[in-house]
Amino acid sequence: xxxxxxxxxxxxxxxxxxxxxxxxxxxxxxxxxxxxxxxxxxxxxxxxxxxxxxxxxxxxxxxxxxxxxxxxxxxxxxxxxxxxxxxxxxxx
Numbered sequence: 001x002x003x004x005x006x007x008x009x010x011x012x013x014x015x016x017x018x019x020x021x022x023x024x025x026x027x028x029x030x031x032x033x034x035x036x037x038x039x040x041x042x043x044x045x046x047x048x049x050x051x052x053x054x055x056x057x058x059x060x061x062x063x064x065x066x067x068x069x070x071x072x073x074x075x076x077x078x079x080x081x082x083x084x085x086x087x088x089x090x091x092x
Contacts, residue, residue: 005041005075009068013047016067020086021048027080040077052085 006024013022028041045064052060060083068076 005071006043008071008075009043009045012067012071013045013064017047017049017051017063019047019049019051021046021089023047040073040075042078042080043076044080044082046082046084048084048086048089050086052083053087057083 006026009024010022013019023044023046025044026041027044047064051063055063061081064079064081064083065072068079
């Protein structure tokens with residue numbers, strides 16, 4: 001089921017935001033017994049896309065949440081989002 005959830009998230013983010021880099025880590029095991037999750041997972045996402053250019057952090061997060069809205073809260077309980085543009089990554 002973990003692989004299915006990651007694949008669902010990946011598919012939605014790729015379609016909506018065309019990332020140049022996308023990493024999704026399922027951290028659900030670290031939250032075992034978290035009853036408020038109701039079986040939904042915890043995920044860390046690194047997404048790098050030109051779609052974030054000129055957007056603030058809050059707007060970037062809203063874009064990510066909008067892309068996965070149809071699978072929340074049944075498959076996703078929590079997201080940790082690191083949202084960057086390609087230019088921001090190339091400056092390090």
